[in-house]
Structure formats: C-alpha cells, structure tokens
Amino acid sequence: MPRTKGDHEARRRDVSEAVWRVLAAHGFGGLTMRAVAAELGATTGLLTHYFRTKGDLVAYALDLLERRTEARPRRAAGPGTSAVRAALLDILPLTPEATGSNRIWVSSWDTALADPGLRADHARKYARGRDKLRDLIVEAQRLGELSPGDPDRIAAGAQAFALGLVVQALLDAPAFPPRRQIELLDDHLAALAPARGG
C-alpha cells in the first residue's frame, strides 16, 4: 500500500506522543530508543528512521518540550501586577498537565548541564522568559502597582522563586498543593508592592 503524506504526518504524531509519554513517566534519564520503541509498539529498527542516534532523540525531545510549552494555553489577565501574577501562575504545576510538563523540564536540566550546547539553549530560553516578565513588571511599575527598582532584578528574582517552587511542588506534592503554591506566589508579589501595609 503506498504511503500518503497523511500517513507520514500521523506516524510523526504517534512518535511525538510516545516520546512524551516516556518523558512523563521516566524523565530524560529514562529516554532511550528502546523505551520509545516499546511505547510505540514498534521495533528499535523502525525508530532509527526518525532518530539516527540517541543524541537526535534527546534533541527532538527538548524541541518537543519547548513547542508544547509555547503552545500551552495561557491565563488572560489585565495589565499591571495581575499580568505578572498570571505569567507566574502559568509556570507553576497547578494542574496535572502543568505538573507533567514541569516534571519534564526539571528532568531536562540534568541533560542540559551535561552538554554545553544544550545548556546554552536552556540559558537562552530562560533569558527570554525573564525578558517577558521584565516587560510586564515595567508596566506594573508604571501603573504604581509594583514599587520602583531595577525591573531586570525583580524579574530574575521572580523567575528564581517560580522555578524553585516548581521543584518543591514536584518533590513534595502533599506539602505544596495548588492552594499553597498560589499563597506563596501572592506573598512574593505582596512583598514587591509599594507602601506595604498602607
């Protein structure tokens, strides 16, 4: 039977799904050609049509993680502090989907730290995230909702806080249910508001 373009696209989607399921269950530490083939119900031989080496598979998985993260739905919010808050809520593992993709992000750090090229890619991604936060912070400062101060530093501090909260919530879900995460985020933002207690 001749293969159509549709077959090819469908097969690529199946491969993506299999890679994602392996990452969600085992992280990058468990991402092997054999595991993906098993998840796909295919032979390792078939998989080499898609990924010649383990390195290709890892690069594909990192790209898939970024594309899924970019494509995820975002909270709508007005300008000012509520936009900063929404952007930070979008990072946190507050839903099963967000927990799954955060688990893969945390796992990707070990892979990135072991390879200078991947580490530089990760550094660029997080720098872009800080730039977006900074723009929202500048707007919130203009509206008088956040106290003055270097917006790049406030953005770096907020991103650090959010990344660390992700780690805590993944390692200790009972101690960091969604309500607790939101409470801690609101504490962080309240400490940045002008005339605290006023």
Next chain:
Amino acid sequence: MPRTKGDHEARRRDVSEAVWRVLAAHGFGGLTMRAVAAELGATTGLLTHYFRTKGDLVAYALDLLERRTEARPRRAAGPGTSAVRAALLDILPLTPEATGSNRIWVSSWDTALADPGLRADHARKYARGRDKLRDLIVEAQRLGELSPGDPDRIAAGAQAFALGLVVQALLDAPAFPPRRQIELLDDHLAALAPARGG
C-alpha cells in the same frame, strides 16, 4: 599480601572519589558502573564488590551527596537576618565547590522524580532545610529585623527563591555570577524587612 583494615578504608575512599568525579562531570544521567570503574581504573567486576546493582550505586551516590553537603563548612553569622542570609548564601553556587555539589543536587532531582522512595527522601531533606530556615526567621522576627508573617511561609518562599537561583546560575553562569546572586538574595531579604524605605 593480606589486606588490612587500612587498605579497605583507602579503597572505599577511592571509590567515593570516583563516584563523585563521575557525578560532577556527567550527573546522575551519566552514573554507570562502567563510568565509575573507568574513573577508578578498575574493572566493572571489581566494582560489583561494592555495588551489586545500578540501584545500589545510585543509593550510594545520593547518600554521598547528602553526607558531603552536611559536612561542608558553613558561614558564621550573628542572630537575626544575618543568620537567615548566611544560611541562604550557604546554598548558592558562589564557589567552584558549591557549584559542583549544586550541579549534582540539580541532577539528582530527575533521579528522585523517577522513584517514589527517593522522592520521599528528597522531600524530607528539603522539609528539614525549611524547618531550619523557619527557626532562624522566627528569631529575626523576634529581633524586629523581619516583618511579621507566617514564618513557615516565609521559609518556603526563601527556599524556593534559593533553589531557583541555583538552577539559573548553573544553566547561565555568565548572567548569574556570584555578585549578581548575592544582589538578588539581598533584594529578596530587603522585601521581607519591616518598614521598607523607612
């Protein structure tokens, strides 16, 4: 030649050093019997006298990481905010040694997330860290150096901030040199001080 107790101890130290060097260079993702044996200049066969399985090796490595972290020198500090600051500075990758051990901690998260028992161990370790921070925060509040508020929440927020800053500094060392990390930590503490700007 008969083996002495001293030989045995020396051999154990060599094995520890080899495990540590493999972790520092490749993380838990690269921790294999073969890699440790190569680092030790020994056969994989010899190594099975120490670790029967890969799981034993991982458990040993996690234990080694904790023991080295416990044994590291700490900054001396007076009571109050300066003790909170010193405890957080002790976490950050401000020296090559602290960078090496933080790199291994970050790497260990992927391993811990893939195994419920290891994840629970990690959760307990970080909970102990928050308890210690909380005690220092309570004392700083008593001295009037930190504003009132639930000390458990302030401790969780500070730990989140420090863990996330570790991740940022490891992935992007040029953007987060020691001076920048300390600046951001001082911003975090300043936002928690009473009567800001007063």
